[in-house]
Amino acid sequence: MAKLKLRGKDLRQIGYPEGPVISIAMNIMQKEYKHSSQEEVMDILQKILKAPVEYENDAVLGLIAQQLIPKEEINGEMIVLNREGVPVNIFGSQFIEQGALMQMDQAAKLPVSVSGALMPDAHSGYGLPIGGVLATSNAVIPYGVGVDIGCRMCLSVFDIDPKTMKQREHYFTTVLNDNTLFGSGQQFLKPSEHAVIDNKLFDEIAVLKQLQNKAARQLGSSGSGNHFVEFGIVEIKEKDEVLNLEAGTYLGLLSHSGSRGLGASIAQQYTKVAKEKRMLPKEAANLAWLDLNEAEGMEYWLAMNLAGDYASACHHAIHAKIAKELGRQPITMVENHHNFAWKEIIDGQELIVHRKGATPAGKDVLGIIPGSMTAPGFIVKGKGEAASLASASHGAGRKMSRTAAMNSITQNSLNEMLAKHGVKLIGGGLDEAPHAYKDIEQVMKAQNHLVDTVGAFYPRIVKMDGTPPKPWMKGE
Template identity: 75%
Template sequence: MSKLKLRGKDIRALGYPEGPVISIAMNIMEKEYKFEKEEVVMNLLRAILASPVEYANDAVLGLIAQQLLPNQDPEGADVSLNQTGVAFSIFGGQNIEQGAMNQMYQAAKLPVAVAGALMPDAHSGYGLPIGGVLATENAVIPYGVGVDIGCRMCLSVFDIDPKELIQKEAYFTRELQAATLFGGGRQFEKTASHEVLDRPEFDEIAILKSLQGRAARQLGSSGSGNHFVEWGIVEIGEADPVLGLAPGNYLGLLSHSGSRALGASIANHYTRIAKEKRVLPGEARNLAWLTLDEAEGIEYWLAMNLAGDYASACHDIIHAKISAQLGRKAVGRVENHHNFAWKEMVDGRECIVHRKGATPAGKDVLGVIPGSMTAPGYIVKGRGEAASLASAAHGAGRKMSRTAAINSITHALLKETLGKHGVKLLGGGLDEAPQAYKNIGEVMQSQQELVDIVGRFTPKIVRMDG
C-alpha cells in the first residue's frame, strides 16, 4: 500500500491559513495516518479546521488544532473572577457533561456577568460552552458568540406532496448538489449578487476590507462540520396563528450554516484583541470581552452584525436557487441564528445576551431545532421564559466528540442506521453520525417550559461536506 503524501496547496485550499500550521498538518498526517486514504485524511483536516476546540486536547491532532486557536499568552491588564458567580438556570442537567457545567460556572463569575442559562443540548466549547447563554453589562465576548458568527437555521415549506421525494429522488438529489458548495475552503468561480456585499462596513473597518473578496466568492456556500442542506417532510398537526400553516404534510427544505471565513476571521481577530486587553485566569481567558464604549468593541459589534446578515444572505441564495428550480414559492419560512449576541432587557436593564449554540425563544418567536441526519427536527414557538433568558436548545447536542465518533462508529453501522430511517446521505462522515448526538426527544422534553412545538421536520435526503 502506498504511503500518504500531502501537498501544502491542497491543505490551503481547505481554508487553512498561511503559516506553520500547514507544515505541521502535513508532517503529522503523513506520519500518523500514512496508510490512510487521502480523502479520509482531508476530511479529518476539514473537521479540525471547522472545530479546532474539539481536537485541542487530542494527543495527536491537538498539535494541529492548537495552531488554529488564538494566542494563549497575551500581555494585558489582569482581571480577576468574582468568588461567587451570578445565578444561572440549568435545563436537562442530567444529560449535560461536567466540562460544560464548569465552563458555565466560570462564565458566571465574570465581573461583567448579569445572568445566565444552560440549555439541555449543552456540551464543552471554547470559552462559553455550546448551549450557554450569558447576559453581560456593556460587554461583548467574541467567544461567547462563537467562531461561526450567525450560524443559522432556515426552513422553507412548499405546498408539494412529500411523496415526490421518493418518486423523483434523482431530481431532488441533483438540486441539492447544484444549489451550494460544501467544504472549509470552497469558493464559487462566479460570485452571486447580494446587497450584503455592498455594506459600508467593508470600507469602514480595516479587517473587513481584506475579507470582502473571499466573502463574495463564498456567498451561498455551506461550509463543513455539522452544516447541511436537506429535504424532508414537514408535518403540521394543528394550525398555529404565528406559523400560519394549515394542518397537513408539506415538502421542506432545511439548511444549516453560518458566516464562513468572514465570521471566523472576525471572531479570531477580535478575540486576540480582547485577550490582549483583559487577561483572565486559566481557561477563563477565552471569555475575554470588549466593552461597547471602546473602539474595538464597537467595531466588533458592527462586524458581528454584518457577519450575521451575511450568513442570512447565504441561506437566501441557496433557498432562492432551489425555489426557482422547483418553479414554486415557499408557503412558509422559519429561520433563526444560534451563534450571536443581542441587546435585550434583563431584569429591567439593557444587557448583551450571548447565545452560543442556543435558539432565541422570545414570546411567540419562531425557530427551528434540528435533530440529526436521521432524527426529526422541530419548528418551535418561544414562550419568552425569563429563567432561560428567552432561549432554547439549538439542536440535539453532541454526546460524543468528533474523534470519539470516528474511532467508535463504523461505516456499516452508519449505513444500517440510514437505511432503517429511509435517509439518503450525500457526503457526511462518521463524526456526524446520528450516534454522536444526544436523543432529541429527551432534549425537547427538558425544555417544555421554554418552547411549544408547532411542527416537525423529518430528514429524507441529506447533503453534507465530504
C-alpha cells in the same frame, strides 16, 4: 431633504484618523442626524475633533468623542474572577457533560456577567460552552458568540406532496448537488452580487477590507462539520396562529450554516484584541470581553452584525436557487440565528445576551431545533421564559466528540441507521453519524416549558460536506 450620506473620505479630509472612529462616526451621524445637511454634520464633526473632551458625556456624540480622546495604557494586571458566580439556570442537567458545566461556571464569575442559562444540548466549546447563554453588562465576548457568527437555521415549506421525494429521488438529489457548495474554504468561481457585500463597513473596518472578495465568492455556500442542506417532510398536526400553516404534510427544505470565512476571521481577530485588553486566568482566557464603550467593542459589534446579515443572505441565496429549480415559491419560511449576541431589556436593564448554540425563544418567536441526519427536527414557538433568558437548545447536541465518533462508529452501523429511517445521505462522515448525538426527544422534553412544538421536520435527502474534520474541529 435627501437622506444624509457620509463617506470615510469626507472624514479623513477634515483630519479624522484612520481607524474605528470613522465607521462609528458615520453610523451615529447617519442615524441621529439623517435629516441634517452635509455641511451641518461636517461642522459638528469638526468641532468634536477639535475638542473631544467637551463632547465626552454627550448622549449621542459622546461615543465619537471617546474614540478621539487619548487612551491610558493598559497596565497588564490580571483580572480576578468573582468568588461567587451570577445565577445560572441549567435545563436538562442529566444530559450535560461536566466540562460544559465547568465552562459555564467560569463564565458566571466574570466581572461583567449578570445572569446565565445552560441548555439541555450543551457540551464543551471554546469560551462559552455550546448551549451556553450569558447576559453581560455593556460587554461582548467574541468567543461567547463563537467562531461561526450568525450560524443559522432556515426552513422553506413548499406546497408539494412529499411523496414525490421518493418517487423522484434522483431529481431531488441532483437539485441539492447542483445548487449547493460545501466545505471549509470552498468558494464559487464567480463572486455573487448582493447588497450585503456592498455594505460600507467593508471599507471602514480594516479587518473586513481583506475579506470582502472572499465573502462575495462564498455567498450561498455552506461550511463543513454539522452544516447541511436537506429535503424532508414537514408535518403540521394542527394550525398554529403564529406559524399560520394549515394542518398537513409538506415538502420542506432545511439548511444549517453560518457566516463562513467572514465570521471566523472576525471572531479570531477580535478574540485576540480582547485577550490583549483583558488578561484573565488561563482557564477563563477565552472569555475575554470588549466593552461597547470602547472603539474595539463597537467595531466588533458592527462586524458581528454584518456577519449575521451575511449568514442570512447565504441561506436566502441557497433557498432561492433551489426554489427556482423546483419552479415553486415557498408558502412560508422559518429561520433563526443561534450564534450571536443581542441587546435585550431584562428587568428594566439593557444587557448583552450571548446565545452560543442556543435558539432565541422570546414570546411567540418561531425557530427551528434540528435533531440529526436521521432524527426529526422541530418548528418551535418560544414562551419567553425568563429563567432561560428567553432561549432554548439549538439542536440535540453532541454526546460524543468527533474523534470519539470516528473511532467508535462503523460505516455499516451508519448505513443501517440511514436505511432504517429512509434517509439518503450525500456526503457526511462518521463524525456526524446520528449515534454521536443526544436523543432529540429527551432534549425537547427537558425544555417543554421553554418552547411549544408547532411542527416537525423529518430528513429524507441530506447533503453535507463529508470531508474528514480538521484537527481543530475534532474535539468539538
